[in-house]
Amino acid sequence: MAVESIEVRNEVLPFVRSMTELGRRARRSKSTIIGFIMVFVMILMAIFAPWIAPHDPAIQHEDGLQYGIPYRPFENPKFLLGTDHLGRDVLSRVVYGSRISLLIGFTSVAFATAIGLLLGIPSGYYGGALDMAVMRFTDIVMAFPSFLLTMATVSSLKPSLWSLLFSIAIVRWAGTARLSRSLALTLKEQEYVTAAQAIGIKDRRILWKYILPNSFAPIMVNLTMGIAGAILVEASLSFLGLGVQPPTPSWGMMVNEARGYMFLRPSLVFIPSFAIAFAVLGFSVLGDGLRDILDPRLRGTN
Amino acid sequence: MQKYLIKRLLIAVPTIIGITIVAFILMYVLPGDPMAVLMGDRLDQQTVEMLRKEMGLDDPLHIQYFRFVGNAMKGNFGKSYQTNRPVKDMVKSGFKATVQVGAAAYIISIVLGIPLGAYAAVRHNTWVDTGSMFVAMLGICVPPFVVGLLLLYIFGFRYPVLPLAGYGTLKHLILPAVTLGVRPTAMLARITRSGMLEVLRQDYVRTARAKGLKDRIVVGRHALKNTLIPVITVMGGQISGLLSGSVVIESIFSWPGIGKVSVEAIGARDFPVVQATVLLSALVVVVINILVDISYGFMDPRIRYD
Numbered sequence: 390m391a392v393e394s395i396e397v398r399n400e401v402l403p404f405v406r407s408m409t410e411l412g413r414r415a416r417r418s419k420s421t422i423i424g425f426i427m428v429f430v431m432i433l434m435a436i437f438a439p440w441i442a443p444h445d446p447a448i449q450h451e452d453g454l455q456y457g458i459p460y461r462p463f464e465n466p467k468f469l470l471g472t473d474h475l476g477r478d479v480l481s482r483v484v485y486g487s488r489i490s491l492l493i494g495f496t497s498v499a500f501a502t503a504i505g506l507l508l509g510i511p512s513g514y515y516g517g518a519l520d521m522a523v524m525r526f527t528d529i530v531m532a533f534p535s536f537l538l539t540m541a542t543v544s545s546l547k548p549s550l551w552s553l554l555f556s557i558a559i560v561r562w563a564g565t566a567r568l569s570r571s572l573a574l575t576l577k578e579q580e581y582v583t584a585a586q587a588i589g590i591k592d593r594r595i596l597w598k599y600i601l602p603n604s605f606a607p608i609m610v611n612l613t614m615g616i617a618g619a620i621l622v623e624a625s626l627s628f629l630g631l632g633v634q635p636p637t638p639s640w641g642m643m644v645n646e647a648r649g650y651m652f653l654r655p656s657l658v659f660i661p662s663f664a665i666a667f668a669v670l671g672f673s674v675l676g677d678g679l680r681d682i683l684d685p686r687l688r689g690t691n
Numbered sequence: 692m693q694k695y696l697i698k699r700l701l702i703a704v705p706t707i708i709g710i711t712i713v714a715f716i717l718m719y720v721l722p723g724d725p726m727a728v729l730m731g732d733r734l735d736q737q738t739v740e741m742l743r744k745e746m747g748l749d750d751p752l753h754i755q756y757f758r759f760v761g762n763a764m765k766g767n768f769g770k771s772y773q774t775n776r777p778v779k780d781m782v783k784s785g786f787k788a789t790v791q792v793g794a795a796a797y798i799i800s801i802v803l804g805i806p807l808g809a810y811a812a813v814r815h816n817t818w819v820d821t822g823s824m825f826v827a828m829l830g831i832c833v834p835p836f837v838v839g840l841l842l843l844y845i846f847g848f849r850y851p852v853l854p855l856a857g858y859g860t861l862k863h864l865i866l867p868a869v870t871l872g873v874r875p876t877a878m879l880a881r882i883t884r885s886g887m888l889e890v891l892r893q894d895y896v897r898t899a900r901a902k903g904l905k906d907r908i909v910v911g912r913h914a915l916k917n918t919l920i921p922v923i924t925v926m927g928g929q930i931s932g933l934l935s936g937s938v939v940i941e942s943i944f945s946w947p948g949i950g951k952v953s954v955e956a957i958g959a960r961d962f963p964v965v966q967a968t969v970l971l972s973a974l975v976v977v978v979i980n981i982l983v984d985i986s987y988g989f990m991d992p993r994i995r996y997d
Binding site: 525526528531533534535536538541544545617624625641644648651652655658662665669670673674 | 709
């Protein structure tokens with residue numbers, strides 16, 4: 390079974406090699422480590438929200454307002470980061486808000502990446518009319534200013550979490566499709582792929598076992614950056630009142646609700662703002678770090 | 692060059708057709724009956740039927756589509772349900788306001804972003820580099836509405852030197868333009884830096900240095916020029932980003948641009964306005980992309996479309 394063993398070596402080795410190399414380099418890249426820690430903190434916060442948050446985020450506390458005005462941070466030990474205009478605990482809302490951000494970030498990008506790969510990889514590998522069609526399709530999607538299209542889509546659907554996910558993904562898949570197409574274009578010229586073709590392995594198997602695993606690293610970078618972008622979009626939509634519906638706490642919505650109180654209690658605007666920036670920064674720094682360690686041209690410059 | 696031009700223009704045709712289809716479909720998936728929006732409480736069956744007929748809502752879809760495209764080509768997008776003004780006028784004044792703030796933001800990003808990125812590259816791995824790239828990273832990651840509210844708080848409330856919101860004078864323009872400019876400035880700085888780092892390692896830069904040319908001339912004349920191609924790509928893409936960014940920023944500063952027009956139209960289910968803003972923004976982006984591609988062809992004769 391000589392053919393089988395050559396095949397196994399060719400398909401698995403480059404992948405394993407690149408992954409171990411990646412792990413080695415990641416440990417030496419400062420931004421990868423910092424980004425990873427920030428993201429990890431976010432994930433822990435989202436998972437353990439019920440244990441971290443001191444109160445239920447949706448409860449309007451009877452003692453949450455002082456003369457009808459929200460508490461400042463550190464003013465009342467019961468509400469560490471103060472309360473909002475309805476007497477809800479800001480800290481608890483921020484902690485729970487991480488859930489929505491992460492949920493939407495991860496799922497919408499996973500969805501967009503799946504569509505992008507499904508269209509992009511065959512498009513690059515087979516070329517021809519399929520390629521032409523897929524690329525024109527991405528052209529159309531990418532021609533629309535992304536936020537405007539997301540906004541129009543989300544408002545055309547029934548308000549729900551699914552509509553939000555769908556509207557973010559529908560705009561984002563095109564970039565991934567372009568990227569995976571260009572990866573497939575390069576990879577299909579690689580020797581291990583031509584070797585696989587030469588020994589008569591079926592195209593579908595080549596796509597699954599050769600092209601896809603070897604596109605993994607750049608796709609991961611794209612995915613990480615995409616999550617940062619999706620979190621930003623969710624926050625902006627919720628800020629305009631088009632995103633998550635109350636009473637689910639979302640950072641963007643918190644900023645929106647606090648706008649009227651901005652000059653009285655600026656912390657109400659800036660605490661959730663900080664959370665959004667932290668989340669987006671974490672994923673972007675991680676993505677940046679991953680790209681640096683993956684781009685061989687920049688190796689040695691840092 | 693001519694062949695390249697023609698090819699580039701032809702490739703835009705299916706895109707433009709696709710855009711019109713998306714904009715057309717949008718009208719049909721937006722929830723809420725246009726009649727209900729138009730008539731409000733005065734909904735009676737007879738008038739509704741008459742109006743539907745008048746607006747051609749009962750014709751087959753493809754006929755409606757061609758009528759939509761035909762009208763759009765003449766610049767006719769119907770009347771706003773909300774204000775009963777011609778959509779054309781609303782969109783026109785909206786674009787005018789957005790172009791003002793967008794152009795200001797664009798100029799800010801070029802004047803600040805490119806030199807910042809180039810300087811960071813020249814001072815690679817020093818605190819200047821690390822510091823400016825950290826600031827650039829913040830500029831990309833902090834949501835525009837946060838930047839806007841922060842500036843509003845500082846310059847509109849704490850040290851009230853600028854108006855909180857509104858439109859008309861140069862003073863009104865400053866805060867929205869700066870807010871809108873933060874992201875493109877940061878992106879330009881980053882892309883200029885990475886392009887510059889690559890160019891600075893090239894042989895011709897080493898040659899120029901070896902000839903004893905001054906650092907400023909090496910960087911300004913030899914290196915920067917060859918960094919411009921990726922920079923222009925990003926600048927072209929920025930137009931789309933500026934249009935997206937203007938949506939949130941205009942609603943913070945009550946700037947009467949296309950973003951504010953579309954947010955209000957979406958809120959009021961004012962379909963013709965939504966349709967026109969989405970369609971025209973996309974067309975603007977397509978045209979800009981064509982111009983960017985053509986400018987490549989001039990700057991770098993090796994680039995051809997295939």
